Amino acid sequence: MTPVTRFAPSPTGFLHIGGARTALFNRLYARHFAGRFRLRIEDTDRERSTPEAIEAILEGLTWLGLDWDDEVVYQSECAARHREVADALLDKGLAYRCYATPEELAEMRALARAEGRPPGYDGRWRDRDPAEAPADRAPAIRFKAPREGEQVIEDLVQGQVTVANRQLDDMVILRSDGSPTYMLSVVVDDHDMGITHVIRGDDHLTNAFRQRQLYQAMDWSVPSFAHLPLIHGPDGAKMSKRHGAVGIEAYRDQGYLPAALRNYLLRLGWGHGDDEIISDGEAESWFDVADVGKNAARFDFAKLDNLNAHYLRQMDDQSLVELVVERLEAISGTGTTAEQKRRLFAGMAGLKPRAKRLDDLALSAQIYLAERPLTYSADAHKLLNPEAKARLAGLRPLLEAGGWEREELESLVRHYAENLLEPSVKLGKVAQPLRAAITGSKVSPPIFEVMEIFGREECLSRLDDCLSDEE
RNA sequence: GUCCCCAUCGUCUAGAGGCCUAGGACGCCAGCCUUUCACGUUGGUAACACGGGUUCGAAUCCCGUUGGGGACGCCA
Numbered sequence A: 001m002t003p004v005t006r007f008a009p010s011p012t013g014f015l016h017i018g019g020a021r022t023a024l025f026n027r028l029y030a031r032h033f034a035g036r037f038r039l040r041i042e043d044t045d046r047e048r049s050t051p052e053a054i055e056a057i058l059e060g061l062t063w064l065g066l067d068w069d070d071e072v073v074y075q076s077e078c079a080a081r082h083r084e085v086a087d088a089l090l091d092k093g094l095a096y097r098c099y100a101t102p103e104e105l106a107e108m109r110a111l112a113r114a115e116g117r118p119p120g121y122d123g124r125w126r127d128r129d130p131a132e133a134p135a136d137r138a139p140a141i142r143f144k145a146p147r148e149g150e151q152v153i154e155d156l157v158q159g160q161v162t163v164a165n166r167q168l169d170d171m172v173i174l175r176s177d178g179s180p181t182y183m184l185s186v187v188v189d190d191h192d193m194g195i196t197h198v199i200r201g202d203d204h205l206t207n208a209f210r211q212r213q214l215y216q217a218m219d220w221s222v223p224s225f226a227h228l229p230l231i232h233g234p235d236g237a238k239m240s241k242r243h244g245a246v247g248i249e250a251y252r253d254q255g256y257l258p259a260a261l262r263n264y265l266l267r268l269g270w271g272h273g274d275d276e277i278i279s280d281g282e283a284e285s286w287f288d289v290a291d292v293g294k295n296a297a298r299f300d301f302a303k304l305d306n307l308n309a310h311y312l313r314q315m316d317d318q319s320l321v322e323l324v325v326e327r328l329e330a331i332s333g334t335g336t337t338a339e340q341k342r343r344l345f346a347g348m349a350g351l352k353p354r355a356k357r358l359d360d361l362a363l364s365a366q367i368y369l370a371e372r373p374l375t376y377s378a379d380a381h382k383l384l385n386p387e388a389k390a391r392l393a394g395l396r397p398l399l400e401a402g403g404w405e406r407e408e409l410e411s412l413v414r415h416y417a418e419n420l421l422e423p424s425v426k427l428g429k430v431a432q433p434l435r436a437a438i439t440g441s442k443v444s445p446p447i448f449e450v451m452e453i454f455g456r457e458e459c460l461s462r463l464d465d466c467l468s469d470e471e
Numbered sequence B: 001g002u003c004c005c006c007a008u009c010g011u012c013u014a015g016a017g018g019c020c021u022a023g024g025a026c027g028c029c030a031g032c033c034u035u036u037c038a039c040g041u042u043g044g045u046a047a048c049a050c051g052g053g054u055u056c057g058a059a060u061c062c063c064g065u066u067g068g069g070g071a072c073g074c075c076a
Helices: A019-030 A051-064 A075-091 A100-114 A182-192 A204-219 A248-254 A259-266 A282-288 A299-312 A317-330 A338-354 A358-369 A378-385 A386-401 A404-421 A427-439 A447-454 A456-467
Strands: A004-007 A036-041 A095-100 A140-143 A150-155 A159-164 A172-174 A197-201 A226-227
Touching: A004 A197, A004 A282, A004 A386, A019 A036, A019 A051, A019 A197, A019 A226, A019 A248, A019 A259, A019 A282, A036 A051, A051 A248, A075 A095, A075 A140, A075 A172, A075 A182, A075 A204, A100 A259, A100 A378, A140 A204, A150 A226, A150 A358, A172 A182, A182 A204, A197 A204, A204 A226, A204 A248, A204 A338, A226 A282, A248 A447, A259 A299, A259 A358, A282 A386, A299 A404, A338 A358, A338 A447, A358 A447, A386 A404, A386 A456, A404 A427, A404 A447, A447 A456
Parallel strands: A004 A036, A197 A226
Antiparallel strands: A095 A140, A140 A172, A150 A159
């Protein structure tokens, strides 16, 4: 039997990092066994679900390269079917009407807690005569859960987990307004969608026991479960906003690459020997949810940065230019000239090994976009002292006459510094001020490479700007 | 409070009784490379939570302790 997995987020916020990993694992598992990976939007909470959130999830998954099979299922559209199942349960005597008020429920919980029992509904309408029903109140439908025995789940990640049925109360499956609850909806939808493997966050483990009761009540085959340990923030607590963990789009905005994120997420809780850089193909052939570890992993931005830098270096220059231009234009609101793009493309090979993310790559790429007259950074300004300027002035005529390949430039300047200057100085004494004059910065890719890209005319003009600067 | 789960370097992990003097990666430190900053490269730092068992032998199995985490809604 080929597996069918699914990712089933509720659109009450954005696609967060944990959800992204859940989706990745579901997809990888399906791919590994030549099955299907499906997407279901759990939008039954009309109050909190928004079209924007749905859009963010779809976009996030697509951006991450986690496309799904078949049509997206919207849970809200299945409400009639869910009610049908609730009715079937009612007919079978496996569900009943409950008229308890919210106040009563709160009391029950408080009492149970005080008495050291598991908090929950006490079953007061479970076997009560329907004739006692209050006429002024609409009932909720509760599942008549087994009281004796236990639920055993053979979880692909957690192993065998057992919970006594007495720990589980009679859950509501249909609200008093007739809408189905999550617990009912997931089971019905997973069954209807032919889901064979439910791979989701650890926080759903206890739900699995109640869901299993439901499957059995309906006489449906129970899917395999795999509950993934949650991703924690650097402090060890559940990932939350205070960790700066927002939607996946925040990672995109910071300049993380989908491939890097996929690789990083994959290695969180799962490993394949000493392998660190893992291609999508390798991931598909190696991954098995059964190999996922049971312990929660902490999110480490330093390692993500390292992986991202790797994928950045591997990316082709043209794509990188496009990404950088897109970012820069979004920030400045102005266009990019053909000449600027030409410089960017020529300089990309020297730029990318110096960057970790797209945002710092874009920042360093600015040196190729800046036009005269340059504004010097404080450091650059300091480098351009009178002594340095005098050396540059002496160099200028040689530059005007010499060749302009980066190697020629280097040997020319080196010769000037080491042999022509009196007393002779090291290359750096001339190259550094030169860098400051040409780029306006103290840091850049190799200066002779930069000069070659700018061309002789532009460089001489920049040099003149600098030398004529009286101050 | 009740139930469930977890425990190897700071972090992610390898490890399924002898291959472990515990391996890799990130980070950190130092050297090399070098016109700056990176990249690269070489080396270093650093862990089996604790206590009992079982065994000829335990990071690996069992029990307990401690420490973390998760779930307990007419939310999903």
